[in-house]
Amino acid sequence: MDFSISEEQLQLRDAVKRFCDGEYPPEMRGQQVSADMRRERWGMMAELGLIGLAVSETCGGSDLGMVEQMGVLEELGRCLSPEPYLSTAVISGSLINALGTSEQQQRWLAPIAMGQLRVAFALDEPRERYAYQASLMECRLTLEGEDYRLSGEKSLVLDGADADAYVVAAQHDGALQLLVVPADAVGLTRTTGSTLDSREIATLCFADVLISSGQVLAEGERAECALQAVLDRTSAALCAESVGAMTELVEQTREFLKVRKQFGAVLGKFQVLQHRFVDMVIALEQSRSMAAVAAMAVDEADAEKSRKLVSAARVSVARAARLISKEAVQMHGAMGMTDECQVGHYVKRLMVAERLFGDISHQLQNFAKSTATAA
Amino acid sequence: MRLEFTPKEEAFRQEVRQFVKDELDSAIKAKVERGLRLEKADYVAWYTKLFDKGWITPGWPEEEGGPGWTPIQKYLFDEETLLGGAPRIIASGINMLGPVLIAFGTPKQKDQYLPAIRRSESWWAQGFSEPGAGSDLASMRTTAVRDGDHYIVNGHKVWTSYAHFCDKLFCLVKTDKDAKPQEGISFLLMDLDTPGIEVRPIKLYEGGNDLNEVYLDNVRVPVENLIGEENKGWTYAKYLLGHERTGIAGIGASKQQLLRVKRLIKEQGMAGDSHFQRRVTELEIELIALEATGLRILGANQTFNAQGAEASMLKVRGTELRQDIFELLYEVAGPAVIPFSEEAMRLEGVDPLIGDDERSSLAANFLDSRKLSIYGGTNEVQRNVTSKMLLQG
Secondary structure (H helix, E strand, O other), X not given: OEOOOOHHHHHHXXXXXXXXXXXXXXXXXXXXXXXXXXXXXXXXXXXXXXXXXXXXXXXXXXXXXXXXXXXXHHHHHHOOOOOXXXXXXXXXXXXXXXXXXXXXXXXXXXXXXXXXXXXXXXXXXXXXXXXXXXXXXXXXXXXXXXXXXXXXXXXXXXXXXOOOEEEEEEEEOOEEEEEEEEOOOOOEEEEEEEOOOOOEEEEEEEEEEEEOHHHEEEEHHHHHHHHHHHHHHHHHHHHHHHHHXXXXXXXXXXXXXXXXXXXXXXXXXXXXXXXXXXXXXXXXXXHHHHHHHHHHHHHHOOHHHXXXXXXXXXXXXXXXXXXXXXXXXXXXXXXXXXXXXOHHHHHHHHHHHHHOOOOHHHHHHHHHHHHHHHO | OEOOOOHHHHHHHHHHHHHHHHHOOHHHHHHHHOOOOOOHHHHHHHHHHHHHHOOOOOOOOHHHOOOOOOHHHHHHHHHHHHHOOOOOOOOHHHHHHHHHHHHXXXXXXXXXXXXXXXXOOOOEEEEOOEOOEOOOHHHOOOEEEEEOOEEEEEEEEEEEEOHHHOOEEEEEEEOOOOOOOOOOEEEEEEEOOOOOEEEEEOOOXXXXXXXXXXXXXXEEEEHHHEOOOOOEHHHHHHXXXXXXXXXXXXXXXXXXXXXXXXXXXXXXXXXXXXXXXXXXXXXXXXXXXXXXXXXXXXXXXXXXOOOOOHHHHHHHHHHHHHHHHHHHHHHHOHHXXXXXXXXXXXXXXXXXXXXXXHHHHHHHHHHHHHHHHOOOOXXXXXXXXXXXXXXXX
């Protein structure tokens, strides 16, 4: 195992850091921003080559892996970026990259890499909790001649409020299908809202939406494998994003402990806080290690091993996030509970990351299952 | 970044694994795996095999008899030997004094002591702590007064691990009583059979007697037994305490004990118990995170908070995780921990109540595991050191 970061990877991280420091000044983090501003930032990220990082070169990308994306996601998490990097660049991009025909890739992937198309991922459904098997999905396809009709509801679609298109998971006679549906499809209505951490989210309602065979990315076992792989990828990405957010929470707490005075001394002089702060740092460092493990697993390991390590990483990161969040609030005192203080915005980002695509219990089960199979 | 070890590293791992399989005596392995007490002969038997192979001092430089391994190789060696049920390297000569001699000893001292340490012919005890100087080591009071070619040493050392196995003692003594606490300390070597030295075992609450007291009453120590310069002993002691970094997290030992947890759960027909299942899963995950962090420290271009305190962080997390595992073992054993016998802990004869039920030893193992957060600088001291890096300056 080698955690060494190459010079190229280091340069990429520096470039992303410069972009983020410029585009996400502290006072704007966690605040709602206009759609125009988000479009503009998205274009800048495309110009930097960040969106197409893991997209094949034929579609204008750099053909790199999760390890490189990890550096980007960490920075975006550190700045509470509301951009749809996870949904478009990590999830939908990699699915179309892995599954799409060259025609589909030219149609959707090339514009994604260029920042012209934002594609969200519609997987969860209102009635189920992280039950990602086709047989349990109420979003169904029915054949109609050469085409299909799609009906059903998808919930918790992150960045779904103003996406240009969606990758949708649905079942057809018990088999999984992954398809691309444009946002303006006839019969698709979306109900939009906000997440706990002030990002955009939507529920999608499909009523006999016409799906041509050209919109289908994969079906059956091929789709199942791709879904498992992209869920691991998503988990690795959420770990990286959370590490970024935790880094900032720890940093802000450190600064606060160094300046806030009570009883005639800065808080950092009190041993009870020193020791608890050290535990926050240890949790952060372990999370950083595990985010790297998860990214490497996604890039290198077989499905079984990847699932095991990625679920371990998510449990580890989620536990650290809880500890760091609670302690950051406590150490900031009542200030830590105000909307004005940034701590709360980071805490909420971490809470959402913990619950997207599988919570701690779900990941513990995944880990136990993959360990049992491997043994 | 690369998830897998290189083929060369994997080949090395296999070589170590095979060596342990071929060379480790099965009775010793059984004792280690069941958490029973080891005799000096058990340690020496294993260390001699390692010496013959050239592997006894992984932390020493190659020109002094080290194998010239990379940090990853050292890591793999620790993991594979412990996972294979081999005894730990407890000899302070190998872990502590050797590196100090290599860095600060005279050529004569090195020639005199290093070969015997490597061959396990001489065993060194560590005389640091005192009744009034535990975590606050610098407040020690044992004195050494110059008298011609000798120092006259008087004082009282305590918590001296394995002194009953040892023939020699390295010792911190006060050579300038008027200096500030960390100054005026010197580092002295002595034979344990020098007149005036008495070693008394300390009986511990779980029945063990690894620890001892050492009384020093007008002990005459030749001046040539001084390490480095007089009054500079604190520097050498700090070097010693900071040196032994690999293996500080105890990954191999934790892995081995987690395997034991799983085996005992299965043997007792409790595989379906969701409480135990969940605890095992959680601890396995924590172990992966600790292991990854230990390895990440070795990688290039890493960002670390508390740069310089990585070893303290690993010590804290590693020992607390091992304690959690021992606590789970103790839980898994259920009421089988109630009967207890010293003889059974030493695998001597068969206790009529306990027979060969290894679960009996888990109470003693749990009690013993509390030492992990106390020795080598308590975890509170480690957190102090780390927070200093984080919150000052």
